[in-house]
Amino acid sequence: MECKNARTALILSETFLNRPLSGQRMGRIKTQLIKRLTKDIIKQSKETCTTNFEDNKKVTRELIGGASKKIRNSVAGYITRLMKNKEEF
Numbered sequence: 001m002e003c004k005n006a007r008t009a010l011i012l013s014e015t016f017l018n019r020p021l022s023g024q025r026m027g028r029i030k031t032q033l034i035k036r037l038t039k040d041i042i043k044q045s046k047e048t049c050t051t052n053f054e055d056n057k058k059v060t061r062e063l064i065g066g067a068s069k070k071i072r073n074s075v076a077g078y079i080t081r082l083m084k085n086k087e088e089f
Contacts, residue, residue, distance in 0.1 A: 030078055034071070037064060038078045051083045 041063055042049055048059050056076040064072060 030074070034074050034078055037067075037071070037075050038082065041075065041079060042082065049079050049083055051080060053077060053080045056080050056083075 041060065044063065045059060049056060053076055056079045057073065060072045060076045060079070064075065067075075
């Protein structure tokens with residue numbers, strides 16, 4: 001990669017893009033839509049939400065059936081994660 005000046009080269013060399021990810025894992029970012037839908041579902045039917053992804057998929061399909069499959073699965077996965085972590089709402 002050719003750089004026109006030394007300052008640009010220095011900035012590029014100090015970024016995380018040029019460093020190997022030795023043992024580090026980057027997490028998945030959930031959008032505000034996914035977080036809001038998940039919290040709404042947990043508030044509506046906390047007793048039906050479990051730590052099982054397949055059960056949460058069924059609950060999500062019943063409550064937000066109009067959403068796409070990708071959004072429903074993301075919400076179901078986030079519900080599963082929150083239930084495993086036992087976060088309070």
